[in-house]
Amino acid sequence: MFFHRIPRKTWYEKAVERVFRDRKLCEEKLLPFGCVRGENGFLYRTKLLNGRRCMEFEIHADGSVCVAMHDADGRDIRHSAREAADKLQERALRREYEEELWHVAECCFEPDFFHGDPARSLVAHVREVYGDELEFLWRKSPGSAIVRRKDTEKWYAVFLAVPRLKLGGSSKERVEVLNLRVCPGELDGLVDHRSRFPAYHMNKKSWVSLCLDGTIPFEELTARLETSRRLAGK
DSSP: OOOOOOOOOOHHHHHHHHHHTTEEEOGGGHHHHTOEEOSSSEEEEEEETTTTEEEEEEEOTTSOEEEEEEOTTSOBOTTOGGGGGOHHHHHHHHHHHHHHHHHHHHHHEEEOOOOSHHHHHHHHHIIIIIOOOOBOOOTTSTTOEEEEOTTTOOEEEEEEEEEHHHHTOSOOOEEEEEEEEOOTTOHHHHOOSSSEEEOTTSOTTTEEEEEOSSSSOHHHHHHHHHHHHHHTTO
16 A cells, blocks of 8 residues: 655745735735736745845735745745755745735735624624724734724724634634623623623723624624724723
8 A cells, every 4th residue: 555645835835825814815906016917817026035035926816826936046945955054044034935925915915804794794884884994903813803993093893713712612613703892880791601702812891702603683783883982982
């Protein structure tokens, strides 16, 4: 019996997957950004390590991204054993490589993290009623977004996706969640540990986490969103 060994993905390939996961291509931004049309999509080239490395992107219409990296002689160096010889250079290369991935992702793509109907409807409600947009502040937590008032700059909503275990449940299933401010004294009567939980990663005395899995009526969610926004105006 013969076993076919599946090649392990390199750090460079894993970085591309991580950065561009859950992102939607904005094709109209590619040419102004500096991309050029190629046979299979759009091409973008940049230099790393003061020109000693060349990084090449191929961005396809479906949003998939392929990245190649070459040395001065045009050789692909991602799998080169020589690269590990100089650890300082390797760390610098990885740092610049990932920074350039984020640069392209943030300039030519937009986040596309929230897929459930309640979350999408609430995002649309925030835009239509209040004119506010989601802000993705953390690269290490790209699936978390905040919404703030323009006048006070205070947050009044946080959209995120977490395993139910993080909320105190018993399942590893990821659930989309909305964190909102609540009135003082309201929290104890609101939390049921089924769809309403003490706030995840927020002040548990003044915030609550609401599961966006269809168990809470949309009308209640929008009413609590309005209350949270009002509280952020003080």
